[in-house]
Amino acid sequence: MPTIIEVAALAGVSTATVSRVLSRPEQVSEDTRLRVLAVVRESGYVPNVAARSLRTLRAAKILLTVPDISNAFFASVIRGAEEAARDAGYSVVVGDTRHDPDVEDQYADMLSRREVDGLIFLGHRLPASLAPMLSRKGAAAPIVNGCEYSPDLGVPSVHIDNAAASADAIEHLIGLGHRRIGVVTGPEISPISRDRLAGAIDAATRAGLRDSLHIRIGDYSAGSAIDHTRDLIAQDVTALFCFSDEMAMGALSAIGDAGLSCPKDVSVIGFDDLPLARYFQPPLTTIAQPKAMIGRRTVELLVDILHGVDSPSRQVTLDHELIVRGSTAQPASAR
Amino acid sequence: MPTIIEVAALAGVSTATVSRVLSRPEQVSEDTRLRVLAVVRESGYVPNVAARSLRTLRAAKILLTVPDISNAFFASVIRGAEEAARDAGYSVVVGDTRHDPDVEDQYADMLSRREVDGLIFLGHRLPASLAPMLSRKGAAAPIVNGCEYSPDLGVPSVHIDNAAASADAIEHLIGLGHRRIGVVTGPEISPISRDRLAGAIDAATRAGLRDSLHIRIGDYSAGSAIDHTRDLIAQDVTALFCFSDEMAMGALSAIGDAGLSCPKDVSVIGFDDLPLARYFQPPLTTIAQPKAMIGRRTVELLVDILHGVDSPSRQVTLDHELIVRGSTAQPASAR
């Protein structure tokens, strides 16, 4: 693998010129440019990234951490982020933290060490070791959050209006005639779970049905919804609102195990609109998040920070959509 | 952020000594070592990776490409790989190729450019641009495959015995009494799909039931199984063997849509044992692959190559397991 020195020699120019041909071609005369490019092509020269990054103090990489890479929701966000990053000349390093603070810190160190230029974290927990970076005055820290807006973090973020989305779900159920509704939330510590819960309660209250909500705390995983569903069925709810499609899947499973059927006996509504949601049995009514767009916008926000553009919008709210499929229907009582 | 020069000055030693303290501590006297470490700790010194990698020509990174990051199967493999990589002092860069050869090549370039020390690719397609690297004589190319063993590639790989696993599935169905069995495969180009198909045919043939198999070509996605399932139901199959759990999910959905029920009317068996498989309705009988272990072993194989250990086993076959859940039962005719 040739170095820039050899390319320069072959083309009969200095290394500076070769470098310019590659990074600022307009500064070089056409003659020289073509000659150098020809040599580059023939020799298969590729700039050494370590040398470049040593000199420029830039890595052209963005670190994207997710709490759980096996979660299909995050997978779609990652895709959107990768696309946008590629457009901006960055590549994405994906890190799976498994909800483990130690691993989070390890990844965060990559930022401190400047192995990557910026960090996007999905989920609600900002690695502890980055706090100093944020509080530092001056240029904004190259850190952006996706999905889990947490105002006190002081980090730009991209998310939907979770309260409004949740209200839509509840209104849908109330509109169908449901008066006993189970709600399975995310963990209490999750800001978006709180927002969704607040939105749900608001919507019920507005309809004069505050007491129709039966709330259980889950953790977004299918397993966590099982017990709650069993329990809520015993409380005679006619509908279930789960704060993730995975939990909705658990709910459907528990409903079947109880010898009941969805939506005849119990309606179920999820959250996320995973690619598989349409293949649930019955196909799942759910709130769709613009997953790829969330990924894309987080990257754009981060790139703005990296390029010193101080973007006017540090909080980006994207649109959600209620997707009505077969898992919600009128309760038996209304038929 | 201090450099090694400042640390050396503070500790009253040369940069060489600081470097040794960090990488080969046994070469340094205890006194000096402790003094330097103290300074390192206080100053928060972290070696600059770009400079190090420039000097050593190593990046301490492994690139892991997957054809589709939203596939839950790959997610588990990635986890295993990350763990093993961490153990070996490497970090993992995950790349999602979306089955796009251009993107594959882009990632492969990271290897040519030495941005990463090695490449693990899941799936069956080796990026074209890497062919020269493989054919080069001498040290083995730092490339390992996971999941999709393809003998002609000449790349070390880790996988299960797909033919045997598939035979297990067919034998299970035959043992239950099924005599008309639909098989929904992966794409024809996929070597593991071919292996599984061969295994299925073998098993059926051994049982004298070669003609009981009704084969349809899918693409591992839930959507692709829908039409095939409808079609196979029309052919009066009593059981379906899908080469992925996702397709099994599509099959279950199509069975429901047809007004039939699983396993009463049609048994379904999948492949992979995704985390969600147990929450399918009914819980899915499937072939479990040791996903995390596949990830781990690919990394170990790669690290051996990187360290010049020529490992005796260039092909690693791991154990699979048939997990019987609720989606398979005797056919109605046998009851």
Add this chain to the structure above:
DNA sequence: GATCCGAATGTAAAGGATTACATCGGATAT
């Protein structure tokens, strides 16, 4: 007491690219 050895440490080159600054030559202005 001279010689040798080895452990501990230092010196300085090397790794490859970028870029501020210097230089050169020709075109334009006066």
Add this chain to the structure above:
DNA sequence: ATATCCGATGTAATCCTTTACATTCGGATC
């Protein structure tokens, strides 16, 4: 004809670390 300017290119410093080789020094050997 001379001064000025500008575009194109070259020179060389710089980014930070690692490591081959050199040096130093105390102790063992003869």
